[in-house]
Amino acid sequence: MKIKELRKYANLIARSGVNIQKGQEVVIICDLDQPKFIELLVDECYKAGAKLVRVEFHYQPLQKIHVRHQSVTTMGTVTEWEKAKLQHYVDVLPCRIYLDSEDPDGLKGINQEKIAKAEQKKWPIEKPYWDKMENRYQWCVAAVPGAAWAKKLFPNLSKKQAIEKLWEAILYTSRVTEDPLKSWEDHDKELADRCNYLNNLGIKELHYKGDNGTDLTVGMIPEGTFMGGREISLQNIGFNANIPSEECYTSPMRGKAEGIVYSTKPLSYNGELIENFSVRFENGKAVEVKAEKNQSLLEKMISKDEGAAYLGECALVPVNSPISESGLLFYNTLFDENAACHLALGMGFTNTIRGYENKTIEECREMGINDSMEHVDFMIGYEGLDIDAVTFDGKTVPIFRRGKWAFEV
Numbered sequence: 001m002k003i004k005e006l007r008k009y010a011n012l013i014a015r016s017g018v019n020i021q022k023g024q025e026v027v028i029i030c031d032l033d034q035p036k037f038i039e040l041l042v043d044e045c046y047k048a049g050a051k052l053v054r055v056e057f058h059y060q061p062l063q064k065i066h067v068r069h070q071s072v073t074t075m076g077t078v079t080e081w082e083k084a085k086l087q088h089y090v091d092v093l094p095c096r097i098y099l100d101s102e103d104p105d106g107l108k109g110i111n112q113e114k115i116a117k118a119e120q121k122k123w124p125i126e127k128p129y130w131d132k133m134e135n136r137y138q139w140c141v142a143a144v145p146g147a148a149w150a151k152k153l154f155p156n157l158s159k160k161q162a163i164e165k166l167w168e169a170i171l172y173t174s175r176v177t178e179d180p181l182k183s184w185e186d187h188d189k190e191l192a193d194r195c196n197y198l199n200n201l202g203i204k205e206l207h208y209k210g211d212n213g214t215d216l217t218v219g220m221i222p223e224g225t226f227m228g229g230r231e232i233s234l235q236n237i238g239f240n241a242n243i244p245s246e247e248c249y250t251s252p253m254r255g256k257a258e259g260i261v262y263s264t265k266p267l268s269y270n271g272e273l274i275e276n277f278s279v280r281f282e283n284g285k286a287v288e289v290k291a292e293k294n295q296s297l298l299e300k301m302i303s304k305d306e307g308a309a310y311l312g313e314c315a316l317v318p319v320n321s322p323i324s325e326s327g328l329l330f331y332n333t334l335f336d337e338n339a340a341c342h343l344a345l346g347m348g349f350t351n352t353i354r355g356y357e358n359k360t361i362e363e364c365r366e367m368g369i370n371d372s373m374e375h376v377d378f379m380i381g382y383e384g385l386d387i388d389a390v391t392f393d394g395k396t397v398p399i400f401r402r403g404k405w406a407f408e409v
Contacts, residue, residue: 017140076121107271219256307372341381346374
């Protein structure tokens with residue numbers, strides 16, 4: 001891929017993604033796959049005004065070794081220096097950039113139960129720090145090609161060709177045009193217009209119905225709002241949390257979901273794929289899951305903590321989004337969730353509550369926002385999905401028909 005195009009992408013992440021302000025610190029969390037792009041991104045972060053950029057590299061093979069040899073107690077310990085780092089993040093609020101490139105099957109065979117137990121030990125200690133940072137900092141999830149990921153998508157190409165092909169797909173779906181910043185400004189406005197339409201309806205429930213067996217009703221929070229594209233932090237700084245992004249999303253009312261929903265794309269969870277699965281809800285809780293592949297992992301996922309079995313997000317994405325029209329199954333949540341309507345189990349978003357800036361996190365959760373250490377998106381959209389909104393004044397309004405928006409704005 002030409003350096004010029006990669007630099008435009010890096011500039012987009014730095015200026016439209018996290019929107020670095022002069023003097024801010026930046027943390028980049030990534031794998032070892034694209035060091036040259038990391039160089040460009042760090043350079044663009046400094047050019048955007050960052051005073052300090054830190055890079056934290058991860059590597060799946062090392063993670064497997066650590067999990068194999070460490071005890072749950074060791075894995076689940078939050079050391080004093082780790083607490084100090086979290087406190088520094090609370091004090092400084094650095095921009096956080098996450099670059100996905102992992103092998104979708106890269107942790108196959110790992111002891112998932114051991115990981116879950118360790119995370120359950122760590123989360124109560126780490127959670128207070130993250131709660132203090134919620135909605136206060138800018139963050140962005142983007143992607144670069146990893147060799148194993150690229151070969152998963154393009155198995156008949158050489159490694160070099162597959163990586164190049166995946167670069168092309170990432171840049172196209174991320175709207176890296178001649179003027180990416182202008183493209184995202186226009187795109188953010190379109191998403192905002194759709195959210196405004198949805199918010200003006202006064203939606204009480206969403207009813208999902210598909211010819212694949214999906215029949216699910218999800219209750220909304222009266223003070224809830226749909227969001228999409230550009231967000232505003234409590235520091236009054238705009239940013240785009242996902243590049244790419246095609247969704248209009250909200251957090252539903254905890255405890256208000258009835259029926260069954262079927263997945264339409266594989267779910268990459270903790271480095272393994274869960275495929276062809278369904279989730280049945282009663283009183284808002286996932287009470288039964290079935291999967292053709294990795295059912296036990298799906299069961300572990302919804303039992304991670306009390307909130308992991310409840311919904312934290314409902315997101316609306318048409319099947320004619322650029323990602324969907326690319327014809328690619330990415331085996332990556334960042335892309336696949338922006339090709340289809342999806343739900344998320346686990347943590348909800350407190351900033352979807354109208355006037356959240358004047359409320360505490362606890363107050364938002366009391367109003368119906370789910371709380372969990374997990375937030376796992378899974379895809380349910382396809383050409384056969386219809387969605388109706390039932391409003392608080394008793395009207396039924398079509399939102400999706402055959403996987404596409406049923407209205408124009």
